[in-house]
Amino acid sequence: MKFRIRFATQIVGLFTILAVVFVIVLMVAIGTGQGWFEPRYEYSTVLSSASGLNIGMTVDFRGFEVGRVTNISLSEDNNVNVTFNIRERYIHPVTKGSLVELATNPILGGTLVLHRGTRSDEPLEEFSVIPEWNSETGRAIRAVGIVERSQPPDPISTILSEIDPLLLSVSEILDSTQDILGTLSGTLDGSITDGPIADMVGQTLSLLAVLEDRLDDTEALLAGSEELLASVNRIADNAATASDEFRDPTGIVPQLLGGSGTVATLFDDDNMLFDEILGIFSSINETLDEVSQIARFAGAQTPQLAAILEEGREALIVGQDVLTGLRNNPLLRGGIPERIDQPSNVESFREAQF
Amino acid sequence: MLDAVGTRVLRAPKELVYALGFMIEIVRNIPAYFRMQRRGGGGGVLKMQILFTGVNALSIVAVLSLAIGAVIIIQGLSVLPQLGQGQLIYTILITVITRELGPILTAFIVIARSGTAISTELGNMVVDHQIEAYMATGLNPITYLAVPRVLGVVISLVLLNIYFNFFGLVGSFLVTQLVQPLALEEYLFGLYGSVTLTDFVASFVKSIVFGVLIGCVATYQGLAVERAGTEVPVRAIKSVGQGITLTVIANAAITLVSYL
Structure with missing residues (x-):
């Protein structure tokens, strides 16, 4: 067989x-x-939509399946109540501050991602509600920084999960910008008097007032400088008079060389001349002090003085030309030579009318 | 021609009702078969049916499942990681091997090997008047001939499906080691993470339903032979055709129900 x-x-x-x-x-x-x-612990969360969610969907923590979704229902306030369980061996990441996030993937479906709370190591009580990542409570917990984010299990879900916070951040930035613009507008029209922007505007106004005071002071200073210039003019006139006296043959020099009132007579006058000269020197000294003060002031007024000096220089050049012309008078010599203008590198700060 | 079409249309519901009645008769006779077996009769038929349908088909099932499992793993490992979905290989393996190909491929093998054999054997017994002899001696041919064959096919299909899964999931891993080495822990961890109880239940239910359909169709077609030996191959061919059709329809229905 x-x-x-x-x-x-x-x-x-x-x-x-x-x-x-x-x-x-x-x-x-x-x-x-x-x-x-294995014993399982039941928790729940509230989502705004059940799109991509199904019963039996895995609950993931750092790539590990730690539990499963057991029930989904629509509440009376139009939110989605999701119940899920967590295996006993993976209960430790479920702590205070923990959040869940629905990571949906159009190709592979999705998963409920668990993010561990860092406030405490004590496991959360069974039947507790774990807030959703993007809910108001979730955002508040994230702002405090007591939650540790774990990545979704696949690259597509990761990308999709990155887009959501990005859009949320953009939205928050836009909201903040709108708030700032509103505050600024309110501050400018006077309806808002408190807050950092209102303080900033107040400080700016104070600065403007101080600046106005400074401008008044500057104006007064400019008025004082006019008096100073008048004094300088008077000194220049005196110097010119003295120069004329020296040039005149019938002036002080012949008188000094003459019989009466000669130099000898001047020196034999019981130091009167010396005292007089001493007095003159002391006057000159005082004048020099004044000139020194003027020079210091002029140092502060350099641009204006530079302009004045420039004009003086130009006047001297013209005078020189006149003298040269006289010397080269056609009746005497060959006339006034042509001059090539050398433009100054100092710009005049005054207008022609000044 | 109109006559022929009309006759066929009118005969089809009658045959369907008759076939359903035959199936109910088989189910009704299962307790009678076990009672008979307790008395020491008819046990050999079931044993031999499992031997011929199950054990003898093991080699072809093993080769088929090994090859399919290895191909799925190799193809999956070469394509899916490029899309960042390497973990999906285990879901595909479970879906293809356990839920779909396991039950239906073993069913096709059993239809091709045993379905025709049962129809031919019973058909020849009818032609040789052996059925009449059984009836003359007081033995119910349904209880004695049809029930053990149907049970044999059902049990064989369930067992073959288990072996198909074994060779497909475990054996193919060994084949893969020759081409693309993969850590056993990684493979088993991925497999455990992907398989669910529903996968096994769906596969098990499919095997039972397919077994009942194949067994009933084969015995029905065999016993439907009337008198000529030339009817036997015709009935055998009908057995294969109807068996495949019903199996595919049942597979679709069960898959649909399991995902509802």
């Missing part, structure tokens, strides 16, 4: 037992791996 027919019962028995053993081993392995026999 053929072996298979002879031992048909044993072969069929072995065939069946091996299959059953394989199934049992596989079931036990999968059950252990997926925590079929």
Whole structure:
């Protein structure tokens, strides 16, 4: 008899037992791996939409499946209540400050991503509500910084999850800009008197008032400088008179060389002349002090003085030309030579009418 | 021609009702078969049916599942990581091997090997008047001939499906090591993470339903032979055609229900 027919019962028995053993081993392995026999803790969250969400969806923490979504329902206030469980061995990331985020992926569906709270290491009580990442509570928790973000399980979900906060940030920036513009507008029209922008505007106004005072002072200073210039003019006139006296043959020099009132007579006058000269020197000294003061002031008024000096220089050049012309009078010599103007590198700060 | 079409249309519902009645009769006779087996009769038929349908088909199922599993893993590992979806290989493996190809490919193998064999054997028994002899001796041919064959096909299909999964999931991993080495821990971890109880239940239910359909169709077509030996191959071919059609329809229906 053929072996298979002879031992048909044993072969069929072995065939069946091996299959059953394989199934049992596989079931036990999968059950252990997926925590079929493991206690689970129930939590819930509230989402604004159930789009991409389904019962049985995994709850992921740093790439590990830590639980599953068990129930989804629409509440009376039109929010989506989501109930999910967390396996006992992965309960430690569920702490105070923990958040959940629905990471949807148009190709692979999605997952509920758990973000660990860092406020405490104590596991959150069962049946607690864990806020959603983008909810108001979630944002407040993120602002305080007591949550640690874990990445979604696949690149597409990661990209999609990055876009949401980006849009949220843009929205927040726009809101802030709108607030600032509103405050600025209110401050400028006077309806808002408190706050940093109002303070800034107030300080600017104070600065403008101070600047106005400074301008008044500057104006007064300019008026004083006019008096100073008048004094300088008088000194220049005196110097010119003295020069004329020296040039005149009938002036003081011949008188000094003459019989009465000569130099000898001047020196023999019981120091009167000396005292007079001393007095003159002291007057000159005082004048020099004044000139020194004027020079210091002129130093502060350099641009104006430079302009004056420039004009004086030009006047002297013209005078020189006149003298040269006289010397070269056609009746005497060859006339006035043509001069090549050398423009000054100092610009006049005065207008022609000044 | 109109006559022929009309006759066929009118006969089809009658045959359907008759076939459903035959199926109910088989199910109704299952307790009777076990009672008979307890008394020491008819056990050999079931055993031999499992031997011929299950054990003898193991080699072809093993080769087929090994090849398909290896191809899925190799193709998946070469394409999916480029899209950043390497983990998806395990979901594809479970979906293809466990949920879809496991039950339906083993069903096709059983239809091709055992469905035709059962139809031919029963058809020849009808032609040889053996069925009449059984009836004359007081043995119900449904209880004695059809039930153990249907049960044998069902049990064989379930077991073959398990072996298909074994070779497809575990054996293909060994084949993959020759081409693209993969850590066993990584493979098993990925597999455990992707498989669900629903996958196994769907696969198990499919095997049972396919087994019942194949067994019932094969025995029905075999016993439907009337008198000539030439009817036997015709009925055998019908058995294959109807078996494949019903299996595919049932597969679609069960898949649909499992995803609802």
